[in-house]
Amino acid sequence: MNDILFMMAFPFIAACLLLVTRGDRARAVIAEVSAAIIIASSVWVAWNYLGEPQAFEFHSETVGLMMFAAEVILGLAVVGLGVRHRKYPAVALGIVQLCMSVYFEFVLKEGIETEHALYIDDLSILMVLIIGVIGSLICVYAVGYMRDFQEYHGGEPDRRPWFFFLLYTFLSAMFGIVLSNDLVWMFFFWEVTTLCSFALIGYTRTDEAVNNSFRQLTFNLVGGICFLAALMVMASEYGRLDMVSLLAGDSGERWLLLIVGLLAVAGMIKAAQMPVHTWLLGAMVAPTPTSALLHSSTMVKAGVFLLLKLSPLMLTDGDPNAIGYMVMSVGGITFLLASMAAISQTNAKRVLAYSTIANLGLIVVCAGIGTPEAVWAGIMLTLFHAVTKSLLFLCVGTAEHHIGSRDIEDMDGLFTRMPKLAIIMIVGIAAMFLAPFGMLISKWAALTSFVDSGYVLTIACLVFGSAVTSFYWTKWMGKLAAVVVRGEECEGTVRPQEWSVFAVLCVLVLLCVIGYPLISEHIAVPWIEGAFGVFHESLVPLLDVENMYLVLIMLVALILIPLPFFGRTKRRVVPNYLSGVGIDNNTYTGSMGATVDVTLRNWYMEDWFGERRIGRIGEAVTLVVIAVAIIAVAGGFA
Amino acid sequence: MSDIEAIILALVYLILAPVAGCVLAGVDRKLSARMQGRRGPPIRQPYYDVRKFMEKEQITSNGVQDFYVACYLLFVIVTGCMFFAGMDLLLVLFTLTLGETFLILAAYCSGSPFSQVGAQRELYVAMAYEPILLLAAIAFYLQTGSFAIGDIASSDGMAVIPLIGVFVAFLYALTMKLRKSPFDLSMSHHAHQDLVRGMTTEFSGRTLAMLEVSHWYENIMLLALVALFFMDGTWVGFAVGLVVAVLAYLLEVYIDNGFARMKWQTALKSGWVVALVLGVGNVIVLLLM
Structure with missing residues (x-):
């Protein structure tokens, strides 16, 4: 299990290192070496656990509390940012979610303990490989890309340490989502990915970027609230909060179906399905590695991962x-x-x-x-x-x-x-x-x-x-x-x-x-x-x-x-036919001797x-x- | 169908399809001429044309065009062989799309406005007929329980009766697929339809010859798909299928000469309405049965 914990934690450690690194060369070295380690560790985990699905006994009050504290701090940060940019829907949703999670933490979750917080199965392994390999490759690409990007936007402050911090944190959170059996953990990582992509989309801090990042945030907060609501129903009706017992449930029951429905809505929002697909379109104002990351190996894939996971419950008899x-x-x-x-x-x-x-x-x-x-x-x-x-x-x-x-x-x-x-x-x-x-x-x-x-x-x-x-x-x-x-x-x-x-x-x-x-x-x-x-x-x-x-x-x-x-070709290459006297393949002399450019x-x-x-x-x-x-x-x- | 049979059928297609396709093309030209009150060329004219193309001076507008056209020819032949070997109908359609993409790239790559406009129109028409082809495959599957052409051809009873809507829709798509007027938008065999020669504007010599031969191969495969609606594993079904396929081709020739070219909007709208009403309608009926 230690290898799995290492794999989950390492990208975050790399992220913290990158946050304090200023020089181009040092950043490139750290980013590339950590990418190599992430790829190696995910391949190692895949190799080690392939065909041996198992859950790991891991339960710690401290980790739970830390997650809750982080959630509250991040929630307050969202509300604060929302107020500063006058994005009141996001503020309102942020407050609702904060209240819900406080209520959930102190009232509903009382007495429910999940012994096996982590698990791994073949689907998680596939996701680990996608996140670890493709995600890291995108991070490597970002090293070169962001240098060019900074040259193009020379007048602006260099926020690249922040950028790379977000990229690598994202990978950690994604590993968390696909490996958590404890749904409360999963929810925490779920929210971290939302916030990371919020910050990544708003990276350039132009008006457009800020607007689009808040649109993403608003929609995904709705998804988060659905997720949390599902957890609340599950805690109060079933007294369990883990993936394994959720999947073992009977989809003929009304409350279980409701849980599946709410989680499915959360998943579809994250997977940018209509009616909220516009958040993913807005995400492309960010530098290209962000889009590549959001679209291919992270974020939206968390949504479809959850849906695929729940798919057996979409059938009744x-x-x-x-x-x-x-x-x-x-x-x-x-x-x-x-x-x-x-x-x-x-x-x-x-x-x-x-x-x-x-x-x-x-x-x-x-x-x-x-x-x-x-x-x-x-x-x-x-x-x-x-x-x-x-x-x-x-x-x-x-x-x-x-x-x-x-x-x-x-x-x-x-x-x-x-x-x-x-x-x-x-x-x-x-x-x-x-x-x-x-x-x-x-x-x-x-x-x-x-x-x-x-x-x-x-x-x-x-x-x-x-x-x-x-x-x-x-x-x-x-x-x-x-x-x-x-x-x-x-x-x-x-x-x-x-x-x-x-x-x-x-x-x-x-x-x-x-x-x-x-x-x-x-x-x-x-x-x-x-x-x-x-x-x-x-x-x-x-x-x-x-x-x-x-x-x-x-x-x-x-x-x-x-x-x-x-x-x-062995053939003689000749210019195109252009309904006039051709000058080259792009221009010709048309009627009245005018030179005409060909555009199509x-x-x-x-x-x-x-x-x-x-x-x-x-x-x-x-x-x-x-x-x-x-x-x-x-x-x-x- | 055994492997040996499959290989033999594929070989028969490989060797005989160009001959049959060439004859069909000749008949097409003769008939068209008669409909227009002309005497028309001999039946073997398409063959003479191709031979002449082969002897022309070898010129091209760039170094990659011939490659794309050669790939088109290759994948059309592969598609046809797969079809006659009784393989998966969906895979056949997908391979055909792959070939088609090479042809479109060949037209795009020259950079000539005429051939690019032709390529874009080809794409429109493809968008119009593709749903019908896929729906036909789905309907075959719902009726016979298999996508394998070998199984479909030897299933009991002629598929055309429960699939009558899809069959009519397929005939509609065939006009587009054979690039017959009113949907010969991308390139036309008739001189009066195009200002310049559409997609093939920049093709010459051997490239054009390859294109003609691919059409022969493709037409035979498409007509075999028509016949597939009648195949029931007996000689009767085979004979009926053959006759209907030839009749379908004659019908297309007749339509070709009876209509002026229509706008691309008409192609797309009508193609999708036909697919939705006859194709999806037929699939719903099959699902309810």
Whole structure:
């Protein structure tokens, strides 16, 4: 158990060190060495406990008290900051939450002791690997990135120690969430991630950043209150406060269903589902490593982790219950509408954000269906999404620093200006939606389980959403692939840390596909067998050997074919046809002897898929769905 | 279906599909000509065209375009072989999308405004028909209990009867997939439809030849998908499927000549309405049955 405690505590120690480190060089060394230690310790823990799920006896009044004290201090800080920036909804929610947690601590929690505060199982191990490996890689990338960032924002005070403190604390808190059996602990870490991302989003302290960080805070405080309310119900009705006894409960009971419902709402808020998806969109004002971290390995993944964990309780006697239908509907609608809204965006980070929201929607649906096959697909999606999305965010961050824009329109001809980066980005985009990469394979499994669940809303959402997804990815890919000369090649100044992180992430993207059967067999399937009490044979018909080989052959082909041929031609290269006398590929002499520049924009269909319109529809519908389901369960109608 | 049978069928497709596709393309041109009151070229004209393309001077607008088109050809062939080997229908559709993406990249990469506009339109049309294809796969699964084409083809009873809505929707999508007017937005075989040649503006010589051959392969696979609705494991089902597939192609030729090109908005709207009403409607019926 000591190794697990070390793994949880170490990032926080590194964070404290980084908080007091001022020099660039010292920071780089500390950040990189600690990242290496975090990766090593998470791999060690995974190796050590794989296939041996267990709970650890660990109970300490002092730790509990310290957590409570920290919670109160942080709560007061939130209220104070809210007052200072005149964000009264956040202040009100902060006060409500403070009062609730004081009441909970001193009245309801009295006499309830959780002997086994920590546990580990295969799902936690997968999450530990995602957080430890991908989270640390993003931290390494941040070292180089933040140096550039500080150069760009030279006039501002250097707050990088604070930034790195938050990044590493975030990792600690995430480890806490996925390893706590004691739900009070889990709640504490849950709130820490909320506050860390609040501080990270507000890092630049511009008006926009402050507004967006408070939006994130407000929504996630609602989630926190739901979480706390669930704990209160659980303490007063069941007298237990741990994950294991929650999962052992009977979802036919009204109070248990209410607990699951409240926790599911908390999870969906954290996973940026509609109606609160706007917090994740606002999060992109922060420096890119923040977005990469929030979107791929932390924060939103805490939300889907909780939902996947609860998925067995979304079924009652083999059929989805009210909460199951609520989760499925919200996830399905979010997937469809967020994918549509992505079409109308020219800002690369916003496209990525909408795609994250959509993919999380898909995972949420999988959790809501609650069958072993669906949950399997959800777990796989979580993994592949984490790897691919972090790669894409970091690519966009580097491109932004070198071409001075994060607009997809400005990435026209990136292929000639930053060839290596463009290829990495194309690979990343392909990995998001094309065969034979992991996302698509998992989506395929998800589709199968959606059909089996027979809930037509999610089937329709997936079918239309997939078509829309291909559209917005391919048009971005096309922009990147265009061989047009606009500006000089400017790839030389990309920092070595960035290249090495790209290289590792690219390898991970490929390894995940190749190691897919192994990950499934040794991590996902055993966990599902334990959680659902089913046997291996009945699971995952997708892993049909024949299909698996085909996917692998396709992948190898896609890697090998380009090597000898890509970019080489024996043919004479001639300029394009441009309905006039061509000068070069970008200009031609048109009628009346005028020189005409060729410019081209992608289509964004604002009238059809404008985010304002789509967002409103989504917010209204999902809000009604959630309200109806929770009221029905609380009132005992479901 | 045994492995040997699967391999033989895939090989048969590999060898015969271009021949059949070429003949179909020739018939298409002859019929179109007759509908327009012309004599029309000989049936073998598409073959002559491709041979001529091969002999043209080798020029290109950049070093990567041919690669993308070659990948398109490769993955279309792979898709077709997988289809005839009776593999998973969803995997077949996904592989086809992969091939399609390479074609779109080929069009985008030249940087020519004409081919880029063509590529964007291709994307629109793909967005319009993709839900129908996926819904067809789902409907097959709900009806026969399997996504494997081999199982679907040998299941009892013709799937077309319970899947009639999906079948009609699929025929609608076929017009888009075969790039026939009124939805030949991205590129057209008719000279009167495009100012310049859409997606293929910057393709020449061998690249264009590869594209033609991929169309032959792709068309045969799509018509086989039409036939799949009638396959019930007997010769009767096979024969009916074959006849209906040929009729479907003739119908597409007729539609092609009977309509002017429509706006992309019409393609998207009508495609989604058809998918929603006929496709999702049919799936609901199957779920309730």
